[in-house]
Amino acid sequence: METRVRAPKFDYIIRKGFRFFQVLNNYEHHSNGRLWVIWNKESLRITALSSGNQWIHIQVEDLGCVTFQASFVYGLNFVEGRYDLWTFLQHIRPHHPWVCLGDFNCVREVEERISDTVPNLQVIDDFNEAVYGAGLDDLLTHGCKYTWTNKQEDGDRKWMKLDRVLVNSAWQTSFTSSYADALAAGVSDHSPLVVWVTPDEPSRPKQFRLVNHLKLIKPKLKSMHQRDFSNISGRVKDAKLALQRCQLLLQQTPLNAELLSQEKNLS
Incomplete structure (x- = not known):
């Protein structure tokens, strides 16, 4: 998410760092390519279903469990811009298990923020209405309560839960033991999210990663x-x-x- 890589440099970076992987992006909807989805082509079969300037929606097969759908989200940072995202969420309603995760640029509750600015309750209501309308709810998440911070000091510091993992009832039924980890942000201002996908039968959890900021670090010593x-x-x-x-x-x-x-x- 928020790769800050312009389209002309995309192919070069993929060749250098991800040549053994498959990649989807949404450059056709936004010049900054705000979302990349990267996977091991030897392990997964991915079908692109839909994309927009704030989402990439896919179907995932061959995880050793049931087929599911996943939406990767990076909401725009202004209220009106997110209306298209809310509409998209409410029109999916798949029969398959569905996980929707990423940076929604909005909180669901006033308690999910620490800031000296007055919260816009209508914005929160709009987000919740979209979540309920899509038949989604928060997946059990461990780790950081606040997933974004402006990293300012003293009284200027702001904290918010902008990143989250949402799932539908079919997901909860198929993956009863699944959960998410919100990790420490490190040098980023967002917490990476890791979703652990565990089928009902005993098996080793498989990792399904979302990292809010992709940083390619390949030091040559x-x-x-x-x-x-x-x-x-x-x-x-x-x-x-x-x-x-x-x-x-x-x-x-x-x-x-x-x-x-x-x-x-x-x-």
């Missing part, structure tokens, strides 16, 4: 001086874990000035 760059992979891992621990603590006390400063230093 060549001829680095041992004194300055020894154990660099270990230090990067330690720094990442320290940032994650800090961000998880911030979920408990979102306006803790000491933790906000620590997060800034670790980012």
Whole structure:
């Protein structure tokens, strides 16, 4: 989501980083290609069903379980722009299990935000009306309560649950043990979402990943001086874990000035 990659660079990046994968995008609906769906073509059969400037809707087969449909969403950041998204959601109503996940750019409840601005209750009602009309509800989610932050310090910090996983009743029936994890954001301002898809019979959970910001990091370490760059992979891992621990603590006390400063230093 929010790849910030213009269409002319898309093919180059796919060739360099994802040549063994299949990819869908929505460049035909938005010049920034706001959504990419990437999968292992050896493991999954994906059929594109619909796309727009705020969604890509697919059918997924060969997961070792029943066929299901998935909608990846990245809602526009202005109210009127999301009306098309709400209409899309209410017109899907598939008979298959359906998971709808991503950044909806809106909360469902006032309690899902910490901000000094007054919430627009009509905007919240519009979102909930679309969710109910589509026959969807939140999937059980562990981890971060607030999935987006503006990463400002002190009183300027804002927190919101903009990213979520919604499922229909057929999904709940087919995947009774499925759940989602909202992970620490790391260097992004959004939490990655991971949906664990588990059929009713005992088996190892299969990971179905959504990462709110795709960052291609492929460091090339060549001829680095041992004194300055020894154990660099270990230090990067330690720094990442320290940032994650800090961000998880911030979920408990979102306006803790000491933790906000620590997060800034670790980012």
